[in-house]
Amino acid sequence: MPFDWLVRTLLVSLFLPPVNVLVLAGFALAIARRCPRVGKTLAVVAILALWVQAMPWFARQLARPLEAGTPVDLKSLDTARGLPAAAATLPQAVVILGGGATRHAPEFGREGGADVKDPTLARVRYGALLARRTQLPVLVSGGSPTGEVVEARMMAQVATDEFGVPVRWIEGQSLNTAQNATFSARMLANAGVSRVYLVTSAWHMRRARDQFERAGLTVVPAPCCNANAFEPDVIPGWWPTVGGLRTTHQALREWMALAVGH
Incomplete structure (x- = not known):
């Protein structure tokens, strides 16, 4: 560590x-x-x-106030993809940001008991849904702040093995959101990608969107995991x-x- x-x-x-x-x-x-x-x-x-x-x-x-954007309207997306000019305006890839990894899940049989934490799993799940619906390639981003589990590798395994969505790019060097953006933008630029759906938790989207736009990408926010809903059994x-x-x-x-x- x-x-x-x-x-x-x-x-x-x-x-x-x-x-x-x-x-x-x-x-x-x-x-x-x-x-x-x-x-x-x-x-x-x-x-x-x-x-x-x-x-x-x-x-x-x-x-x-940390939230930015709303979840992608999948019905409107299907309509937009059918328009003649869609290819020139819609995103070209789905970028999924990590939210933590762990070494305490031996039940999945991965080396060292590695797995993704719940926030990461939720992001991968939504990103996989979006990738299937749009037929776009996927980039996962997340390094190893603790020096143990490389988050992006675990995310790629989960996306492929559990959701049946292949991952084209694995960015496993970043240690914070600014580096997520910088390193991902470089990988995407090499493939000619400049417009992306950005998948992360709703409370993280404002900072993530700003960093990715600063890195030169056109971002369509695709937030998930809204933390602001009241629990049903909580007194107002x-x-x-x-x-x-x-x-x-x-x-x-x-x-x-x-x-x-x-």
């Missing part, structure tokens, strides 16, 4: 739930004897911070849930990545 990646991850986690709450609680305990009032205040703030960050309503407010959004905390975590992390241009 690269040391610089580990350090960055640890530093970022200090500002994300649940670690940011633990930091506040730690400060509260540290100063409770010398400054009881301040310690109690910080403890209350820590509790409120945990509650608010776990509220699905709060998570949705954070995640909604304000009752804290693990799902709400997870969405807040990923949304705050995404805002931080936008701030630094990655």
Whole structure:
């Protein structure tokens, strides 16, 4: 595991739930004897911070501005592909971005127990559907930030073995979204591709689209995995849930990545 990646991850986690709450609680305990009032205040703030960050309503407010585009209308797509000028205007490839890999899935029989995480699986599934419907070639992009599993290779295996969609390009060097865009654009340029459907999670699309357009590609967003829908058993959004905390975590992390241009 690269040391610089580990350090960055640890530093970022200090500002994300649940670690940011633990930091506040730690400060509260540290100063409770010398400054009881301040310690109690910080403890209350820590509790409120945990509650608010776990509220699905709060998570949705954070995640909604990160979205860009809407899922591709497959019926309209079929109509558009039948028009005479379609070849000159429609995308020429489907690009699927990774969302994490793991070594804890031995049941699939891959080397080292490697597999894709749930967000990656959802993106590959939607990208495979789009590729079948459009009959376009597929590029998968995702490196190995931890130095273990190369995400793009796992994505290619899943797309081929489980969804029956071949992958033409495997970009396995990138470590962040900016590199996803730069390295993918180079591979696509060599094949004369300049227009793509970009598949990633809805909360990641704004940053991904901007990076791919900056790399010189014309992008049609194809977002999936909308994290903003309320869970059906949640009391109108304000009752804290693990799902709400997870969405807040990923949304705050995404805002931080936008701030630094990655």
